[in-house]
Amino acid sequence: MKSNMRQFLLAGACLAGISVALPAQAASPAPAAPSAPAAAPAYSTATTPIGDLLDNPATKAVLVKDVPALVSNPQIDMARGMTLKQVQAYAADTLTDDVLAKIDADLARVPAAK
Template identity: 60%
Template sequence: MKKLILAAAVFAMAPLPAFAQATYSSSTTEIGALLDDPAAKAVLEKHVPGMTTNDQVDMARSMTLKDIQQYSPDQITDKVLAEVDADLAKLKAN
């Protein structure tokens, strides 16, 4: 019984894997996951117009918005990331 309780305690303290996150984040959620969720995709389109329809967006599927900020600092500003996070926080990740 003690081993079961200890195992449950260790499991409860372990961080959730990315696929089990309760919410999305511009710094931890891959763009592909955001694109695959229609509500999250709408948030991207709202704050970064044209991103979801860009011919090269598939190349960024394994990156986060924070990762690609360096390639488009004028469009993906810290303010934009904060606004994206605020809207993503209202969604439940799939």
């Protein structure tokens, strides 16, 4: 009886070892390393001063296309140090969230000045 009990325990231990080993062997492959986060756009309505946007021909073209009345406004020079997002508080009818999103999408296509 001792022999049968010993074989039973030995068999149980072996099976326990196999059942523990199987999940580790069948584990899913390690996840791929996360890719580098996308680079932030060089220009944005929230971070780039209007003066910088006006001084760069490529970004000024975006403003002329998307908000021509703002670019031609004689008071625009007073806002050169502000961002379009900051000016939105004073020109909410012109610089709506949708307009700023469109400008940001267009600015994202403009490479950073060297």
